[in-house]
Amino acid sequence: MPSTLAPLLVLIMDYNFHWRPVWRALPDLLDAALITLEVALLSMVIGIVIGMVLAIMRLYGNIAMRGFASVWIEAARNTPALLQFFFFGFGLGAFDLHLSPYMIVLVGLSFNNAGYLAENFRGGFQAIPVTQFNAARCLGMTSSQAFIRIVIPQVFKLVYHPMTNQMVWAVLISSLGMLVGFRELAGETQFMASNTFRLFEFFLAAAVIYYLIVKIILLVFYLISRRLFNY
Amino acid sequence: MSEAAAQIQFFTSFQASDLKYLAEAAGNTLLISVIAISIGSVLGTLFGWALSVSKLVAFSLGSILDVFRSVPLIIQLLLFYNFFPIIGFPLDPFEAGVVVLIFYTSALVAQVARGGIEAVPDSLRRASRSLGMTYWQEMRYVVFPVGTRAVLPSWAGVALGVLKDSALVSVLGYVELLRASQILITRTQEPFIILAIVGAFYFALSYPIAKVTDRLEKRWQYD
Amino acid sequence: MIELKKVDKNFGKLQVLKGVDLQVEKGEVLSVIGASGSGKSTMLSCINGLEVIQSGEIHVDGINVHAPSTDLNKLRRHIGMVFQQWNSFPHLSVMENVALSPRIVLGKSREEARAVAEKQLIHVGLGDKLDTYPTRMSGGQQQRLAIARALAMEPSYMLFDEVTSALDPELVGEVLDTLRLLREDGMTMIVVTHEISFARDVSDRVAFFHQGVIEEIGAAQQLINDPQREYTQQFLSNVR
Numbered sequence: 001m002p003s004t005l006a007p008l009l010v011l012i013m014d015y016n017f018h019w020r021p022v023w024r025a026l027p028d029l030l031d032a033a034l035i036t037l038e039v040a041l042l043s044m045v046i047g048i049v050i051g052m053v054l055a056i057m058r059l060y061g062n063i064a065m066r067g068f069a070s071v072w073i074e075a076a077r078n079t080p081a082l083l084q085f086f087f088f089g090f091g092l093g094a095f096d097l098h099l100s101p102y103m104i105v106l107v108g109l110s111f112n113n114a115g116y117l118a119e120n121f122r123g124g125f126q127a128i129p130v131t132q133f134n135a136a137r138c139l140g141m142t143s144s145q146a147f148i149r150i151v152i153p154q155v156f157k158l159v160y161h162p163m164t165n166q167m168v169w170a171v172l173i174s175s176l177g178m179l180v181g182f183r184e185l186a187g188e189t190q191f192m193a194s195n196t197f198r199l200f201e202f203f204l205a206a207a208v209i210y211y212l213i214v215k216i217i218l219l220v221f222y223l224i225s226r227r228l229f230n231y
Numbered sequence: 232m233s234e235a236a237a238q239i240q241f242f243t244s245f246q247a248s249d250l251k252y253l254a255e256a257a258g259n260t261l262l263i264s265v266i267a268i269s270i271g272s273v274l275g276t277l278f279g280w281a282l283s284v285s286k287l288v289a290f291s292l293g294s295i296l297d298v299f300r301s302v303p304l305i306i307q308l309l310l311f312y313n314f315f316p317i318i319g320f321p322l323d324p325f326e327a328g329v330v331v332l333i334f335y336t337s338a339l340v341a342q343v344a345r346g347g348i349e350a351v352p353d354s355l356r357r358a359s360r361s362l363g364m365t366y367w368q369e370m371r372y373v374v375f376p377v378g379t380r381a382v383l384p385s386w387a388g389v390a391l392g393v394l395k396d397s398a399l400v401s402v403l404g405y406v407e408l409l410r411a412s413q414i415l416i417t418r419t420q421e422p423f424i425i426l427a428i429v430g431a432f433y434f435a436l437s438y439p440i441a442k443v444t445d446r447l448e449k450r451w452q453y454d
Numbered sequence: 455m456i457e458l459k460k461v462d463k464n465f466g467k468l469q470v471l472k473g474v475d476l477q478v479e480k481g482e483v484l485s486v487i488g489a490s491g492s493g494k495s496t497m498l499s500c501i502n503g504l505e506v507i508q509s510g511e512i513h514v515d516g517i518n519v520h521a522p523s524t525d526l527n528k529l530r531r532h533i534g535m536v537f538q539q540w541n542s543f544p545h546l547s548v549m550e551n552v553a554l555s556p557r558i559v560l561g562k563s564r565e566e567a568r569a570v571a572e573k574q575l576i577h578v579g580l581g582d583k584l585d586t587y588p589t590r591m592s593g594g595q596q597q598r599l600a601i602a603r604a605l606a607m608e609p610s611y612m613l614f615d616e617v618t619s620a621l622d623p624e625l626v627g628e629v630l631d632t633l634r635l636l637r638e639d640g641m642t643m644i645v646v647t648h649e650i651s652f653a654r655d656v657s658d659r660v661a662f663f664h665q666g667v668i669e670e671i672g673a674a675q676q677l678i679n680d681p682q683r684e685y686t687q688q689f690l691s692n693v694r
Binding site: 132136137140154157 | 527530
């Protein structure tokens with residue numbers, strides 16, 4: 001391993017790494033990382049609520065509801081997230097709607113999350129046998145009681161893992177905020193990097209922070225699942 | 232007056248030639264995606280096989296590949312684009328984009344491929360060994376075909392994802408579909424219609440992949 | 455009293471109930487036997503309004519089940535039903551499985567609901583399983599859980615739809631024992647079953663279903679030991 005790396009190291013020797021600007025900027029980067037986390041989490045909450053509604057519309061709605069849900073879901077899943085961000089960023093300008101950078105990222109992420117989660121929820125609903133619902137009805141529960149108390153908790157267990165992945169995905173694509181002028185972790189990194197001209201150092205630092213954020217999210221979601229699903 | 236005229240010339244509305252421009256850019260998106268998906272899939276399958284072979288490889292190679300899945304692609308692109316000059320190989324945006332997308336794809340495919348190998352039941356593998364197949368014959372005639380069928384939908388998901396993620400190579404300045412749309416939007420000031428057309432282009436590119444894999448999946452289910 | 459008058463039920467073109475007349479008195483245990491597809495399970499679903507009927511009437515305690523004005527949720531509180539597939543709620547503990555509907559349907563407090571649930575679970579012999587999850591229990595235990603769950607609603611009637619058919623043979627006994635227990639409590643029950651000896655020994659009357667009609671109905675011992683109709687004789691000789 002060292003022998004193969006040696007020529008590489010010689011090459012790198014010519015480049016003078018400057019880590020001090022990165023260290024100095026670290027508090028700002030970590031603050032930006034918190035913004036990343038915040039917007040990702042918020043977009044997940046919104047995405048879960050809307051995604052659930054879209055799934056129910058697509059499964060049980062009338063033609064108009066099914067159509068609306070399908071267009072949303074297909075658009076979210078089949079176009080690049082960045083295109084969606086641009087759409088909310090300046091596409092809506094055609095209707096005189098101008099969102100702030102923060103809102104572009106939040107709306108874009110929520111739109112994307114809702115589309116992906118809706119399909120997960122749909123699969124979850126289809127996997128719960130209808131007899132569970134009937135059994136609840138036979139105990140005198142109304143259909144909404146049966147749905148909320150019996151069906152949805154089971155769906156949540158089924159989609160928990162895909163939901164975790166979606167949370168990670170939300171953190172990763174929130175980095176597109178950089179391209180719409182939002183100073184989350186990637187945007188802040190870009191700003192600092194171009195101010196100091198230490199591009200490589202700053203992007204490496206950002207990569208490390210993103211990696212840690214993802215690992216922490218996976219750990220936290222795992223711990224929550226241990227508490228939540230004891231069956 | 233002349234200033235206004237210049238403005239009018241600068242901001243012209245969307246024309247038929249712009250559609251051609253977008254189509255060419257879509258060709259670039261397709262090109263970079265096809266290269267990344269094909270080479271990345273081969274590489275990823277090898278990685279996936281390596282992951283399934285030994286615990287040590289699974290841990291070491293696995294942790295490296297994991298980085299590609301845990302860091303935003305846009306950061307990976309900018310990082311490597313700025314890294315290549317440091318080691319004395321400055322790459323143009325297309326080359327840098329291709330290299331990063333290949334590794335990104337291979338990291339995603341590796342996970343899929345490993346799942347495919349693990350999806351082949353042990354009993355089936357023991358049965359093929361007891362027929363006198365060598366390890367490589369077993370891999371070639373049993374594990375690969377059976378595993379491929381099991382994970383085809385996941386692989387299609389990765390391929391579609393890479394097609395969409397290739398839009399990020401635009402940050403390096405490579406003119407693919409999304410970059411082209413930005414250039415046109417700046418000129419025409421008609422973001423809504425252009426973004427809608429670009430969305431349709433992406434849909435047109437991904438729809439065939441989704442359809443073909445759907446059909447393959449159905450056909451394979453019945454034999 | 456449960457009363458069926460000339461009940462017709464179709465699934466599309468297939469007529470599964472053809473003018474069924476039946477009365478089940480308070481405190482009575484009626485077993486319903488017959489080949490699969492003869493309409494006996496469908497009849498249970500019609501009694502608690504899970505399935506609609508095409509004509510005829512079903513009255514439970516004088517309430518017309520299929521009248522548009524009937525509040526089915528309210529009615530179902532008086533009719534417990536247990537299925538072939540036990541349908542435990544996997545995300546709830548054994549205790550919560552039973553305590554949930556008394557709480558959210560009958561409006562009992564958490565403590566009251568727990569007390570009712572505990573009482574019923576002890577009654578069916580699951581007193582030591584309160585905090586386990588159903589997925590860790592055998593089919594027989596889950597079926598007894600389903601019975602306790604229905605009983606916790608303090609129903610006037612219990613409907614059993616082939617509750618032992620999906621069980622491994624060695625687990626059938628414990629569930630049938632639970633039904634015997636209910637009989638001793640004086641519960642009014644309609645039991646759709648394939649267990650002929652159970653039908654004979656535990657029920658007051660037995661009804662034999664054949665192609666959507668009640669071919670023969672009578673006192674349990676008499677119908678099983680000395681069937682009058684040809685189809686009943688054929689069926690009984692086949693299952694023995």
